[in-house]
Amino acid sequence: MLNHLSQTQIETIAVWYVVQHSLSSYYKIKAHFKNLEDSLKPESLIAWKNLNLHKNHIQRLEKFHTQEGQTEFQHLLQHIKQSSDFVITEADSCYPTQLLPYSDRPPIIFGQGNEQILLQPQIAIVGSRKSSPHGRQVAYDFAYYLSEKGFYINSGLAQGIDEAAHQGGIKNHRTIAVMGTGLDITYPSQNQALRQEIINHHGAVITEFLPTTKPLQQHFPRRNRIVSGLSLGIIVAEASLESGSLITAKLAADQGKLIFAIPGHIYSEHHQGCHQLIREGAILIDHPEQAIEDLALPTQWHSQQNSEQNNSTELSEKDSNQFLDIPDYLIPLYKQLDWVGQNIDQLATTLQLDIATLTGHLMELELSGLCMQQSGLYVRCRSNK
Incomplete structure (x- = not known):
């Protein structure tokens, strides 16, 4: 409350x-x-x-x-x-920076759970509501692996693939659900227990919709743009040709995100949507590590995370206190950095800093292990200290 x-x-x-x-x-x-x-x-x-x-x-x-x-x-x-446990507007420093480039970004986010994790690196896993047992197992396995590596699993709380992806992410306390209703409504209602489990395991449930907003059909494509906008890349685990997850993939492509599709049996109707995406240019993957490699993220995200050493309390404290060791004058820059990368001119314009000052600040963050440069772009890192 x-x-x-x-x-x-x-x-x-x-x-x-x-x-x-x-x-x-x-x-x-x-x-x-x-x-x-x-x-x-x-x-x-x-x-x-x-x-x-x-x-x-x-x-x-x-x-x-x-x-x-x-x-x-x-x-x-x-x-x-x-x-709500939290409400975030564009004016708030904790508004997800990865959404800011988009003209259709939500002006406000209502949420339950841990608001700090919205700034963390996310990979979306989506797919059909009417999924096969095989598809749900694949979504769970990919979500478990990626969340164990340190990524938050983002999905839409729907039945089928979304549900399995959330369950895999929950095991490592890393999942985020984006809803197409107000926070006072769970859709589908049978996922109420899953929703509560996400919150209990230090995840987050968010929406742009006001309370009492019902699950109208037009709300779900809107929700999908937030799922893709928050994420570094989108994995379509299983999808028929009529699956709404193909809309998410299209939105993600329009946003410049990488689209990954997991193939299946050529005669399986459950996979025809994935095969169509691959023909249109999506990246075929059969192991989650391939998604990490193609996203070209900082090397510390490639190393195995030992979830047993980070119980839920320690994780919560780490997320909520992540800025404590950063000097106050460096916090705006660190918050502005993301896991995709920005050049120095973009950062200077956004933060209204001269290049000399900004270069010095970036060097301080690099020396602290909180920032690194890749191909001329500056990306956020987590300190290994």
Whole structure:
């Protein structure tokens, strides 16, 4: 349960609530107004109309300023506090940096569990809901192996492949579920126990949707862009030609992510989607180590992680205290770094630092084992100290 919401979070929630999760309307409003507080004032109605926002959004802003509207909104805030362990907006330092490059990024994330892990390196494992026993075993095995190596397994909490991937990641306390509903609803309902197990094992369950949002069909492609956006690469473990996981693969390709597909028997309908992806350019893999190699990540992620030496308490403390040994002036730079890599000009522009100062800061992080340079790009590392 969340005890407090910042003013920025409340304003973001208010706009998100009024525009009913419309990304286009939200970002039009954000671009037009100096701040979200101004956009919610009654006198902003004219500007909303001039922005050609949907008439329902304009009507909802009018209602928002009535006594009934304010009562409903306060009830929503209480609902959010009761159902969430954390709320993250783009203005918060813990917002996942890997989502920032995308114009359709979620302006707000509601979550339960450990918010710190959203910044950790993730690999998505997706596939058909109606999966075969073989497909579920492969998804579990790949998730177990990759999570043992230190990666967080990201998936959509659906039946079938998603479910098996989460179960494999749970064994090493490393899995993240992205939902297509509000946090107060579990879909499918039979995965309620799995969802709770993810939270109990220091994972996270997140969504961009407000409480009471139902599992409507159009919500799942939206959820899939977050699954792929958070991840370094996408593994399609098993998919028919009609599988929704092919949408995730397409979204990931549009985002510039590597797509991996696990092949199967040529006569198996369960694998026709994977075979189609391979024909279209996805990387064929039959062992999870191949995904690590193709992602060309820092070498410390290749070494075997001894999960027995890191019980759940130690892992939680390590995640939550990861910045304690970094000087305050280096924390913004470390948080900006990711596992894909950024050149020095990108970092200088984002952090508004001159090249000389930035070079010195990067050198300090490199000497501390928290950063390394690969092919001219700077990537985040974990200290081995």
